[in-house]
Amino acid sequence: MQVTGSVGGGSAAAWQAAVGGRGAPAVVTMSARTAAKGIGLAGAVVVVGLLAERAGRGRPLVQAVTTAVTTWAVVGAAGLATQGTELARDLEEGRLEPARATLSELDPRVADGLGMIALSRAAVETLAENTSEVVVAPLLWGALAGVPGLVASRTISVLARGSAGHWFVARLDELVHLVPTRIAAALTVLAAPVVGGSAGGAWRAWRRDTIAHPSPNAGRVEAAFAGALEIRVGGRTVYPHGVVELPVLGVGRNPDAGHVTRAVELSRVVGWLAGATSVTAAVLLGARRRRK
Secondary structure (H helix, E strand, C coil), X not given: CCCCCCCCCCCHHHHXXXXXXXXXXCCCECCHHHHXXXXXXXXXXXXXXXXXXXXCCCCXXXXXXXXXXXXXXXXXXXXXXXXXXXXXXXXXCCCHHHHHHHHHHXXXXXXXXXXXXXXHHHHHHHHHHHHHHHHHHHHHHHHHHHHHHHHHHHHHHHHCCCXXXXXXXXXXXXXXXXXXXXXXXXXXXXXXXXXXXXXXXXXXXXXXXXXXXXXXXXXXXXXXXXXXXXXXXXXXXXXXXXXXXXXXXXXXXXXXXXHHHXXXXXXXXXXXXXXXXXXXXXXXHHHHHHHC
Protein backbone atom coordinates (compact mmCIF):
# COMPACT_ATOMS: atom_id res chain seq x y z
CA MET A 1 0.00 0.00 0.00
CA GLN A 2 1.15 3.51 -0.72
CA VAL A 3 0.36 5.99 1.93
CA THR A 4 -0.17 9.67 2.28
CA GLY A 5 2.32 11.85 4.06
CA SER A 6 1.13 15.43 4.38
CA VAL A 7 -1.55 15.18 1.73
CA GLY A 8 -4.77 16.79 2.81
CA GLY A 9 -7.47 19.21 1.95
CA GLY A 10 -8.02 22.12 4.30
CA SER A 11 -6.92 20.95 7.73
CA ALA A 12 -6.18 17.36 6.77
CA ALA A 13 -2.57 17.75 7.91
CA ALA A 14 -3.86 18.60 11.37
CA TRP A 15 -6.28 15.69 11.10
CA GLN A 16 -3.40 13.31 10.39
CA ALA A 17 -1.39 14.77 13.25
CA ALA A 18 -4.31 14.20 15.62
CA VAL A 19 -4.75 10.58 14.54
CA GLY A 20 -1.19 9.51 13.89
CA GLY A 21 0.97 12.13 15.55
CA ARG A 22 2.53 15.18 13.89
CA GLY A 23 5.95 14.44 12.53
CA ALA A 24 5.36 10.70 12.47
CA PRO A 25 7.53 8.94 9.90
CA ALA A 26 5.94 7.90 6.63
CA VAL A 27 6.73 4.25 7.38
CA VAL A 28 6.28 2.74 10.82
CA THR A 29 6.21 -0.72 12.32
CA MET A 30 2.95 -0.95 14.18
CA SER A 31 3.00 -3.06 17.35
CA ALA A 32 -0.09 -4.85 18.62
CA ARG A 33 -0.46 -2.29 21.42
CA THR A 34 -0.15 0.64 19.00
CA ALA A 35 -2.62 -1.01 16.64
CA ALA A 36 -5.11 -1.53 19.48
CA LYS A 37 -4.80 2.11 20.52
CA GLY A 38 -5.22 3.22 16.92
CA ILE A 39 -8.30 1.07 16.40
CA GLY A 40 -9.74 2.39 19.66
CA LEU A 41 -9.09 5.96 18.54
CA ALA A 42 -10.66 5.20 15.17
CA GLY A 43 -13.74 3.89 16.96
CA ALA A 44 -13.90 7.04 19.09
CA VAL A 45 -13.64 9.23 15.99
CA VAL A 46 -16.49 7.30 14.37
CA VAL A 47 -18.60 7.74 17.50
CA VAL A 48 -17.99 11.49 17.33
CA GLY A 49 -19.06 11.37 13.71
CA LEU A 50 -22.24 9.50 14.65
CA LEU A 51 -23.04 12.08 17.33
CA ALA A 52 -22.46 14.91 14.85
CA GLU A 53 -24.70 13.18 12.33
CA ARG A 54 -27.44 12.70 14.92
CA ALA A 55 -27.20 16.33 16.04
CA GLY A 56 -28.00 17.40 12.50
CA ARG A 57 -31.11 15.25 12.04
CA GLY A 58 -34.11 17.40 11.34
CA ARG A 59 -31.85 20.45 11.08
CA PRO A 60 -30.77 20.68 7.43
CA LEU A 61 -28.50 23.70 7.91
CA VAL A 62 -26.59 22.09 10.80
CA GLN A 63 -26.28 18.84 8.86
CA ALA A 64 -25.04 20.63 5.74
CA VAL A 65 -22.45 22.63 7.67
CA THR A 66 -21.23 19.57 9.59
CA THR A 67 -20.86 17.52 6.41
CA ALA A 68 -19.12 20.37 4.57
CA VAL A 69 -16.63 20.99 7.38
CA THR A 70 -15.87 17.29 7.75
CA THR A 71 -15.38 16.88 4.00
CA TRP A 72 -13.03 19.88 3.95
CA ALA A 73 -11.04 18.39 6.82
CA VAL A 74 -10.59 14.83 5.59
CA VAL A 75 -10.61 14.85 1.77
CA GLY A 76 -7.08 15.28 0.45
CA ALA A 77 -7.64 16.61 -3.07
CA ALA A 78 -6.16 20.07 -2.55
CA GLY A 79 -3.02 18.87 -0.80
CA LEU A 80 -2.47 16.08 -3.30
CA ALA A 81 -2.74 18.49 -6.24
CA THR A 82 -0.33 20.92 -4.56
CA GLN A 83 2.30 18.31 -3.83
CA GLY A 84 1.85 16.67 -7.22
CA THR A 85 2.33 20.01 -8.98
CA GLU A 86 5.43 20.73 -6.90
CA LEU A 87 6.82 17.30 -7.75
CA ALA A 88 6.15 17.78 -11.47
CA ARG A 89 7.76 21.23 -11.46
CA ASP A 90 10.91 19.94 -9.75
CA LEU A 91 11.19 17.12 -12.27
CA GLU A 92 10.71 19.47 -15.21
CA GLU A 93 13.51 21.68 -13.87
CA GLY A 94 15.79 18.72 -13.17
CA ARG A 95 15.82 19.29 -9.41
CA LEU A 96 15.94 15.68 -8.28
CA GLU A 97 16.69 16.14 -4.57
CA PRO A 98 13.58 18.27 -3.88
CA ALA A 99 11.58 15.83 -6.00
CA ARG A 100 12.82 12.92 -3.90
CA ALA A 101 11.87 14.80 -0.73
CA THR A 102 8.34 15.48 -1.97
CA LEU A 103 7.94 11.88 -3.10
CA SER A 104 8.96 10.68 0.37
CA GLU A 105 6.06 12.69 1.83
CA LEU A 106 3.63 10.84 -0.44
CA ASP A 107 5.02 7.33 -0.64
CA PRO A 108 6.92 4.92 1.65
CA ARG A 109 9.35 3.66 -0.99
CA VAL A 110 13.04 4.50 -0.71
CA ALA A 111 13.52 7.60 -2.89
CA ASP A 112 17.29 7.98 -2.41
CA GLY A 113 19.14 7.47 -5.66
CA LEU A 114 16.06 7.45 -7.90
CA GLY A 115 16.70 9.06 -11.28
CA MET A 116 14.35 11.01 -13.53
CA ILE A 117 12.51 8.01 -15.00
CA ALA A 118 12.16 6.22 -11.66
CA LEU A 119 10.93 9.39 -9.93
CA SER A 120 8.43 10.05 -12.71
CA ARG A 121 7.16 6.49 -12.51
CA ALA A 122 6.87 6.66 -8.71
CA ALA A 123 5.09 10.02 -8.94
CA VAL A 124 2.43 8.70 -11.32
CA GLU A 125 1.91 5.62 -9.14
CA THR A 126 1.52 7.54 -5.90
CA LEU A 127 -0.71 10.20 -7.48
CA ALA A 128 -2.97 7.43 -8.74
CA GLU A 129 -3.21 5.55 -5.48
CA ASN A 130 -3.55 8.63 -3.31
CA THR A 131 -6.34 9.86 -5.57
CA SER A 132 -8.19 6.68 -4.68
CA GLU A 133 -7.34 6.66 -0.98
CA VAL A 134 -7.62 10.29 0.10
CA VAL A 135 -10.14 11.63 -2.43
CA VAL A 136 -12.41 8.95 -3.89
CA ALA A 137 -12.73 6.67 -0.85
CA PRO A 138 -13.74 9.35 1.71
CA LEU A 139 -16.22 10.91 -0.71
CA LEU A 140 -17.89 7.58 -1.50
CA TRP A 141 -18.03 6.44 2.11
CA GLY A 142 -19.41 9.86 3.02
CA ALA A 143 -22.17 9.42 0.45
CA LEU A 144 -23.03 5.99 1.88
CA ALA A 145 -22.63 6.66 5.59
CA GLY A 146 -22.49 10.44 6.05
CA VAL A 147 -20.01 12.02 8.46
CA PRO A 148 -19.13 8.68 10.13
CA GLY A 149 -18.21 7.26 6.73
CA LEU A 150 -16.01 10.25 5.93
CA VAL A 151 -14.05 10.15 9.17
CA ALA A 152 -13.81 6.34 9.36
CA SER A 153 -12.38 6.03 5.85
CA ARG A 154 -9.75 8.73 6.41
CA THR A 155 -8.82 7.49 9.88
CA ILE A 156 -8.26 3.93 8.68
CA SER A 157 -6.06 5.20 5.84
CA VAL A 158 -3.92 7.13 8.33
CA LEU A 159 -3.66 4.14 10.66
CA ALA A 160 -2.64 1.84 7.83
CA ARG A 161 0.23 4.00 6.61
CA GLY A 162 3.45 2.06 6.40
CA SER A 163 4.04 -1.25 4.67
CA ALA A 164 4.89 -2.99 7.95
CA GLY A 165 1.63 -2.16 9.71
CA HIS A 166 -0.40 -4.49 11.92
CA TRP A 167 -2.07 -7.26 9.92
CA PHE A 168 -5.59 -6.48 11.14
CA VAL A 169 -5.28 -2.80 10.27
CA ALA A 170 -3.86 -3.72 6.85
CA ARG A 171 -6.74 -6.12 6.13
CA LEU A 172 -9.28 -3.54 7.35
CA ASP A 173 -7.71 -0.94 5.08
CA GLU A 174 -7.92 -3.33 2.12
CA LEU A 175 -11.59 -3.99 2.85
CA VAL A 176 -12.47 -0.31 3.18
CA HIS A 177 -10.81 0.50 -0.16
CA LEU A 178 -11.94 -2.58 -2.08
CA VAL A 179 -14.86 -0.85 -3.83
CA PRO A 180 -13.52 2.76 -3.92
CA THR A 181 -10.35 1.63 -5.71
CA ARG A 182 -12.34 0.04 -8.49
CA ILE A 183 -14.64 3.04 -8.75
CA ALA A 184 -11.55 5.25 -8.96
CA ALA A 185 -10.24 3.09 -11.81
CA ALA A 186 -13.57 3.35 -13.61
CA LEU A 187 -13.62 7.13 -13.17
CA THR A 188 -10.07 7.24 -14.55
CA VAL A 189 -11.34 5.58 -17.73
CA LEU A 190 -14.02 8.27 -18.03
CA ALA A 191 -11.60 11.10 -17.20
CA ALA A 192 -8.78 10.05 -19.55
CA PRO A 193 -9.98 11.92 -22.67
CA VAL A 194 -10.30 15.16 -20.68
CA VAL A 195 -6.51 15.26 -20.26
CA GLY A 196 -5.78 14.01 -23.76
CA GLY A 197 -5.40 10.44 -22.59
CA SER A 198 -6.74 7.12 -23.79
CA ALA A 199 -9.94 5.77 -22.26
CA GLY A 200 -9.41 2.48 -24.10
CA GLY A 201 -5.84 2.24 -22.83
CA ALA A 202 -6.99 2.88 -19.27
CA TRP A 203 -9.67 0.19 -19.52
CA ARG A 204 -7.34 -2.40 -21.06
CA ALA A 205 -4.53 -1.82 -18.57
CA TRP A 206 -6.94 -1.98 -15.64
CA ARG A 207 -8.54 -5.23 -16.79
CA ARG A 208 -5.37 -6.89 -18.15
CA ASP A 209 -2.39 -5.93 -16.02
CA THR A 210 -3.64 -6.06 -12.44
CA ILE A 211 -4.29 -9.81 -12.36
CA ALA A 212 -0.69 -10.50 -11.31
CA HIS A 213 -0.54 -7.68 -8.75
CA PRO A 214 -0.13 -8.98 -5.16
CA SER A 215 -2.49 -6.42 -3.65
CA PRO A 216 -6.29 -6.61 -4.11
CA ASN A 217 -6.36 -2.82 -4.51
CA ALA A 218 -3.03 -1.14 -5.16
CA GLY A 219 -2.55 -1.91 -8.85
CA ARG A 220 -6.06 -1.12 -10.09
CA VAL A 221 -6.04 2.64 -10.25
CA GLU A 222 -2.29 2.72 -10.97
CA ALA A 223 -2.86 0.56 -14.06
CA ALA A 224 -5.76 2.77 -15.14
CA PHE A 225 -3.60 5.90 -14.81
CA ALA A 226 -0.78 4.23 -16.76
CA GLY A 227 -3.14 3.14 -19.52
CA ALA A 228 -4.75 6.58 -19.69
CA LEU A 229 -1.34 8.24 -20.06
CA GLU A 230 -0.04 5.49 -22.36
CA ILE A 231 3.02 4.76 -20.22
CA ARG A 232 4.48 1.89 -18.17
CA VAL A 233 4.70 1.83 -14.38
CA GLY A 234 5.43 -0.91 -11.86
CA GLY A 235 8.50 -3.12 -11.74
CA ARG A 236 11.28 -3.20 -9.16
CA THR A 237 10.47 -1.07 -6.12
CA VAL A 238 12.66 -0.61 -3.04
CA TYR A 239 10.97 -0.20 0.34
CA PRO A 240 12.64 0.10 3.76
CA HIS A 241 11.73 -3.53 4.47
CA GLY A 242 13.16 -4.84 1.17
CA VAL A 243 12.85 -5.02 -2.61
CA VAL A 244 9.49 -5.85 -4.23
CA GLU A 245 9.17 -6.94 -7.85
CA LEU A 246 5.81 -5.60 -8.96
CA PRO A 247 4.17 -6.42 -12.29
CA VAL A 248 4.53 -3.91 -15.11
CA LEU A 249 1.29 -1.96 -15.57
CA GLY A 250 0.40 -0.36 -18.89
CA VAL A 251 2.18 -0.29 -22.22
CA GLY A 252 4.11 2.42 -24.01
CA ARG A 253 7.06 4.60 -23.10
CA ASN A 254 8.64 5.28 -19.72
CA PRO A 255 7.08 8.27 -17.95
CA ASP A 256 8.71 11.69 -17.73
CA ALA A 257 7.95 14.99 -16.01
CA GLY A 258 5.25 15.84 -18.54
CA HIS A 259 3.38 12.68 -17.65
CA VAL A 260 3.50 13.66 -13.97
CA THR A 261 1.89 17.00 -14.84
CA ARG A 262 -0.85 15.18 -16.77
CA ALA A 263 -1.29 12.74 -13.87
CA VAL A 264 -1.98 15.70 -11.57
CA GLU A 265 -4.64 16.95 -13.99
CA LEU A 266 -6.09 13.44 -14.29
CA SER A 267 -6.24 13.22 -10.50
CA ARG A 268 -8.16 16.50 -10.37
CA VAL A 269 -10.71 15.34 -12.95
CA VAL A 270 -11.17 11.99 -11.19
CA GLY A 271 -11.73 13.91 -7.95
CA TRP A 272 -14.42 16.09 -9.54
CA LEU A 273 -16.13 13.03 -11.00
CA ALA A 274 -15.96 11.30 -7.63
CA GLY A 275 -17.56 14.35 -6.02
CA ALA A 276 -20.39 14.36 -8.56
CA THR A 277 -20.87 10.61 -8.15
CA SER A 278 -20.97 10.91 -4.38
CA VAL A 279 -23.48 13.76 -4.42
CA THR A 280 -25.71 11.80 -6.79
CA ALA A 281 -25.48 8.68 -4.62
CA ALA A 282 -26.22 10.66 -1.45
CA VAL A 283 -29.29 12.30 -3.02
CA LEU A 284 -30.64 8.97 -4.28
CA LEU A 285 -30.04 7.25 -0.95
CA GLY A 286 -31.64 10.15 0.93
CA ALA A 287 -34.72 10.02 -1.31
CA ARG A 288 -34.98 6.27 -0.80
CA ARG A 289 -34.78 6.62 3.00
CA ARG A 290 -37.48 9.31 2.98
CA ARG A 291 -39.80 7.06 0.98
CA LYS A 292 -39.40 4.36 3.59
